[in-house]
Amino acid sequence: MIDTSAFQGKTAAYFTLGCKLNFSETSTFGKMLEELGVRTAGKGEQADICLINTCSVTEVADHKCRQAIHRMVRQHPGAFVVVTGCYAQLEAETVSKIDGVDLVLGSNEKANLVQFLSDAWSGAGLDAKYFVQKTKDIRSFAPSCSRGNRTRFFLKVQDGCDYFCTYCTIPYARGFSRNPSIASLVAQARRAAVEGGKEIVLTGVNIGDFGKTTGERFLDLVKALDEVEGVSRYRISSLEPDLLSDELIDYCAQSRAFMPHFHIPLQSGSDEVLRLMHRHYDRQLFADKILRINEVMPDAFIGVDVMVGCRGETPECFEETYDLLDALPVVQLHVFPYSERPGTSALSIPYVVDEKDKKQRSKRLLDLSDRKTEAFYARHIGQQGEVLFEKATRGRAMHGFTRNYVRVELSPADMRAEYDNQIMTVTLGAFNHDKSSLKATIHG
DSSP states (O other): OOOGGGGTTOEEEEEEOSOHHHHHHHHHHHHHHHHTTOEEOOTTOOOSEEEEEEOOSSHHHHHHHHHHHHHHHHHSTTOEEEEEEHHHHHTHHHHHTSTTEEEEEOTTGGGGHHHHHHHHHHSOOOSOSEEOOOGGGOOOOOOOEEOTTSSSEEEEOOBOOSOOOTTOOHHHHHOSOBOOOHHHHHHHHHHHHHTTOOEEEEEOSSGGGTTTTTSOOHHHHHHHHHTOTTOOEEEEOOOOGGGOOHHHHHHHHHOSSBOSEEEEEEEOSOHHHHHHHTOSOOHHHHHHHHHHHHHHOTTOEEEEEEEESOTTOOHHHHHHHHHHHHHSOOOEEEEEEOOOOTTOGGGGOOOOOOHHHHHHHHHHHHHHHHHHHHHHHHTTTTOEEEEEEEOOOTTSOOEEEOTTOOEEEEOGGGOOGGGTTOEEEEEEEEEOTTSSSEEEEEOO
């Protein structure tokens, strides 16, 4: 039984680390509490509740989580501090011992955040300081379709992962692959449209694996969402190469609302390293998918995740990765150095890359990424495009993205409040000062 009176008049502060899925879930937590009378604390205001949604993809991420928890405790003395997310699931006892933390919730338990808070405040009390179930028992699916203070909505379509790559702890933090029904997701998309959402990003841990729970297909979900009136755009946050079918690519090429924008993890362009990672594809399959997209959608934005310095990545293996990415029509690389994760089987691989080499390899790939992104943007200068504009933060230019994810910005003189969350036709101009965007003028 939830005591709603316990929430009235309280304020909350939120901090999120990690992926788009985490941001989606945090905004859903905020919406749930808002409906109970909890207001988001303003800048510099003391909060009654602090919620930190954590990430644990690397050792650096773990460190950032601990820093964020300490900072929130320090900034909001006396607040009830809740920590959830992947780091909370994997290191619940450690997190619970951090001074100022009141409650740690694992992947199953976070869906019951409101009940836990009600118990803590209503006098019923809590039986423990952390509530976390083992990976094999993580079965619940917490729905999430929210935008928080953003323009785009993030719709959680899947959670968990069955792949167990040798370097990764996410399956242990998130549990096995699971998903809700297509009908429930379509209903959430329709509600987002009613709330003014024009663009929805599909999020999850391994979203191409959609259907394990319900026996449905990801392609069928895409087709059903494409028919939702009022939603002008969808973006797919990330798809494993082996789960990206040619049928899906061809459908997106002619669909009403799915944008020519893909993000596809590669991790390594060396077949030897891919085998050590226990990935489910080889470099040829990855290349075939990229070329297929480029064939049917020549202007598609293709982002790629790539890991450097993992165990087993000899200099020759890295050169294979570099050469593959250099040759393919990809637009942007998300480069991250390998991080040793306790309990992963990658630790048994004997060849270790030193930190200096990791940094050098990262820099080479980041330089390659900058060149490819700049060339892609340059191709669009002088063209017209449809841009969904987002509310400008104070002192900054209003920006937005074209259908194929070219970032554009308006000069302060051209900015209008009514452009927020509107799709406008613009003419794409020259690069801005740091080449992160193209300047744009409203067409007509």
